[in-house]
Amino acid sequence: MKDVNFLKEKNARSLWHPMAHPADSLAHPPTIVTGATGVRIRDVDGHEVVDAVGGLWNVNLGYSCQAIKDAIAQQLDALPYYSIFRGTSNDQVIQLAEELRDFFEPDGLSRAFYTSGGSDSVETALRLARQYHKIRGEAGRVKYLSLKKGYHGTHFGGASVNGNANFRTAYEPLLAGCHHIPAPYTYRNPFDESDPGKLAQLCLSALEDEIAFQGPGSIAAFIMEPILGAGGVIPPDKSFMPGVREICSRHGILLIADEVITAFGRTGSWTGSRHWGVQPDLMCTAKAITNGYFPFGALMISEEIAQVFERDETGKAAIGHGYTYSGHPVGAAAALACLSETLALDVPTNAAARGAELHAGLLDLQSQHEVVGDVRGGHGLMCALELVEDRRAKTAVDKARIGKVQEAAYAAGAMVRVSGSNIILSPPLVLTSRDVQAILSALDAGLGAI
Ligand SMILES: Cc1ncc(COP(=O)(O)O)c(C=O)c1O
Numbered sequence: 001m002k003d004v005n006f007l008k009e010k011n012a013r014s015l016w017h018p019m020a021h022p023a024d025s026l027a028h029p030p031t032i033v034t035g036a037t038g039v040r041i042r043d044v045d046g047h048e049v050v051d052a053v054g055g056l057w058n059v060n061l062g063y064s065c066q067a068i069k070d071a072i073a074q075q076l077d078a079l080p081y082y083s084i085f086r087g088t089s090n091d092q093v094i095q096l097a098e099e100l101r102d103f104f105e106p107d108g109l110s111r112a113f114y115t116s117g118g119s120d121s122v123e124t125a126l127r128l129a130r131q132y133h134k135i136r137g138e139a140g141r142v143k144y145l146s147l148k149k150g151y152h153g154t155h156f157g158g159a160s161v162n163g164n165a166n167f168r169t170a171y172e173p174l175l176a177g178c179h180h181i182p183a184p185y186t187y188r189n190p191f192d193e194s195d196p197g198k199l200a201q202l203c204l205s206a207l208e209d210e211i212a213f214q215g216p217g218s219i220a221a222f223i224m225e226p227i228l229g230a231g232g233v234i235p236p237d238k239s240f241m242p243g244v245r246e247i248c249s250r251h252g253i254l255l256i257a258d259e260v261i262t263a264f265g266r267t268g269s270w271t272g273s274r275h276w277g278v279q280p281d282l283m284c285t286a287k288a289i290t291n292g293y294f295p296f297g298a299l300m301i302s303e304e305i306a307q308v309f310e311r312d313e314t315g316k317a318a319i320g321h322g323y324t325y326s327g328h329p330v331g332a333a334a335a336l337a338c339l340s341e342t343l344a345l346d347v348p349t350n351a352a353a354r355g356a357e358l359h360a361g362l363l364d365l366q367s368q369h370e371v372v373g374d375v376r377g378g379h380g381l382m383c384a385l386e387l388v389e390d391r392r393a394k395t396a397v398d399k400a401r402i403g404k405v406q407e408a409a410y411a412a413g414a415m416v417r418v419s420g421s422n423i424i425l426s427p428p429l430v431l432t433s434r435d436v437q438a439i440l441s442a443l444d445a446g447l448g449a450i
Contacts, residue, residue: 057382110302115286118153119155122152146163150228151164152258161180183236201243227275242277260284361437384422404450413442
């Protein structure tokens with residue numbers, strides 16, 4: 001490693017950071033993380049904190065998962081790369097597909113299409129949804145519906161179905177034919193409805209209305225996160241996703257579950273769809289599939305869709321889509337080891353228990369800190385605090401003030417993530433109760449600093 005002075009002097013000088021203003025990165029140089037153990041990260045000054053961000057929703061098993069590191073090292077020796085484009089495969093992807101098929105069997109998903117990350121998985125889902133309808137002779141089904149507040153990555157397709165202006169405006173015009181309905185967000189919604197069950201019904205009615213307006217025969221798919229994550233951790237009422245499933249099925253619209261953050265245990269269930277008792281047609285996965293140790297993802301495909309593609313005799317089902325790193329053997333080896341560890345550790349059980357402790361602790365913080373307008377969570381280890389200047393008017397908190405909360409929480413022992421007015425918590429699923437308390441007391445210090 002270069003010496004500390006070099007790193008600090010050059011920090012953000014010759015690189016641009018994702019999701020940041022380049023001038024802001026220069027004015028407020030990012031924390032330089034140089035090491036990690038268990039659920040803790042260490043910076044270049046040796047300061048060590050609990051990582052309440054979990055990498056970026058992906059390091060579910062923490063930073064010391066030796067089995068995955070070994071699998072990556074061994075695979076680099078055996079076969080560091082080969083493509084799986086038409087005509088070639090590798091041992092790791094074949095084995096992984098069988099394991100994924102078993103894992104996702106309760107979700108009704110039986111085929112995998114490999115990708116290099118979440119945005120790729122979303123792009124693949126959007127494309128295959130259109131192709132599915134074309135194979136079946138419904139070429140007019142090309143539009144997509146999604147939720148406001150949803151996050152689906154940053155490719156043009158994903159950005160077009162994204163429901164947050166921050167990821168759209170600078171890059172418009174986006175894909176035509178993408179339409180959004182209100183999210184089941186009890187704290188702020190156009191219906192001024194705070195009852196979760198009633199709000200879910202209103203959002204479902206809005207979906208029905210939009211389908212009627214667009215014409216059901218023009219819509220390829222509805223894409224949603226089972227629990228909205230990056231948009232501020234917004235868990236819907238339990239009636240919402242089953243309601244979406246029923247409406248989609250009735251209108252011949254495919255349901256794409258974007259489970260880039262919720263697959264593999266985060267919600268306290270193995271998948272977010274299973275959490276709500278829903279079987280989607282397509283499911284986007286990535287992130288925790290390799291514990292974040294290797295960029296990799298998989299779009300999981302239902303048996304029904306698979307049959308339509310596999311039985312096609314017209315040639316329309318030839319897949320003109322794929323990435324150089326689709327089915328990377330090192331990523332697949334990492335995913336195999338990760339899946340086995342994830343199952344052995346039964347992470348949803350701990351995610352549910354620690355998530356309940358974290359959520360209760362956050363509600364406690366709300367009672368002590370006026371700036372906490374809303375606390376969201378209660379479904380595994382994904383929680384958010386929404387900060388406001390004034391509880392009654394719900395005015396968004398000043399950017400500099402929320403930045404101070406993050407800084408002070410970091411000094412007090414926890415890395416938390418700020419997104420707009422939200423502090424988002426998505427720690428590793430192997431967290432202990434002591435780690436939960438460390439996050440809560442760091443946040444207490446952070447909130448107390450403004
Ligand atoms: C629900 C969801 N979909 C898609 C993505 C995009 O994934 P990636 O950043 O790996 O491209 C994310 C990333 O956070 C996500 O949360």
